[in-house]
Amino acid sequence: MSKFFALIPAAGSGARMGNELPKQYLSLNNRPMIYHAIYTLCQSQAIAGVFVVLAPSDNEWFKYDWSEFSEKLVMLSCGGLTRADSVLNGLTTAKQKDLVETDDWILVHDAARPCLTSIQLNKLINELATDDVGGLLAVPVADTLKRSNIDNRVTHTESRENLWQAQTPQMFRFDLLTQALRSATSINVTDDASAVEALGFQPKLVTGDAYNFKVTYPQDLALAELILQKRNNS
Numbered sequence: 001m002s003k004f005f006a007l008i009p010a011a012g013s014g015a016r017m018g019n020e021l022p023k024q025y026l027s028l029n030n031r032p033m034i035y036h037a038i039y040t041l042c043q044s045q046a047i048a049g050v051f052v053v054l055a056p057s058d059n060e061w062f063k064y065d066w067s068e069f070s071e072k073l074v075m076l077s078c079g080g081l082t083r084a085d086s087v088l089n090g091l092t093t094a095k096q097k098d099l100v101e102t103d104d105w106i107l108v109h110d111a112a113r114p115c116l117t118s119i120q121l122n123k124l125i126n127e128l129a130t131d132d133v134g135g136l137l138a139v140p141v142a143d144t145l146k147r148s149n150i151d152n153r154v155t156h157t158e159s160r161e162n163l164w165q166a167q168t169p170q171m172f173r174f175d176l177l178t179q180a181l182r183s184a185t186s187i188n189v190t191d192d193a194s195a196v197e198a199l200g201f202q203p204k205l206v207t208g209d210a211y212n213f214k215v216t217y218p219q220d221l222a223l224a225e226l227i228l229q230k231r232n233n234s
């Protein structure tokens, strides 16, 4: 039977946070940010293992104690120049080490989405486990969308009908995801689903929640901290 694995690409520098420390290590509730995603993924009964893909030059990882996750967590030092490269390198290395089979499911999750809940994770797995393609957590766009020119003047109001914000985890079978990312090297792929779409498939959108946002700018950290603190106290 196919198993479910999580893969966290964490080889980015997080330049938009304006911090020297890569953002996955910024402190969030007294833990490095990446801890929270690892915790939720390792807690899941459905997930057989969690691969974390780090930049080969990353020394920060070793400053923390990860032993509480030793049953499931595998660190792979094979990050690439782009997120897509890091995911593909992680998949290839996991296969070389005989840790995955080609028909296993891979749930790619951003280190910078620390507020993923077990409820959303289980919903994604349950809705897609028998799907032919796979898919992703996403939320329908709520705001009105404006297109601008270079002077930040509105040139057009976009229809938000049928528009979604893609989140992670994004869940595809190992062989499809590997094939998609290999073919995607020349196109601008900012998530795994777009690589799969480029092969002509239609990933399924599974409605998630806004709490699973990506920490991108400094002010996002405070919001993530509030959400996690509220959860811990309730």
Ligand code: C5P
Binding pocket: 008, 009, 010, 011, 012, 013, 014, 024, 053, 079, 080, 081, 082, 083, 084, 086, 087, 109, 110, 111, 112, 214, 216
């Ligand atoms: O920069 P962005 O927020 O889009 O990065 C999304 C995720 O991809 C982050 O977890 C980041 O560490 C990871 N990433 C990576 N390798 C890169 C660039 C980004 O693993 N070369």
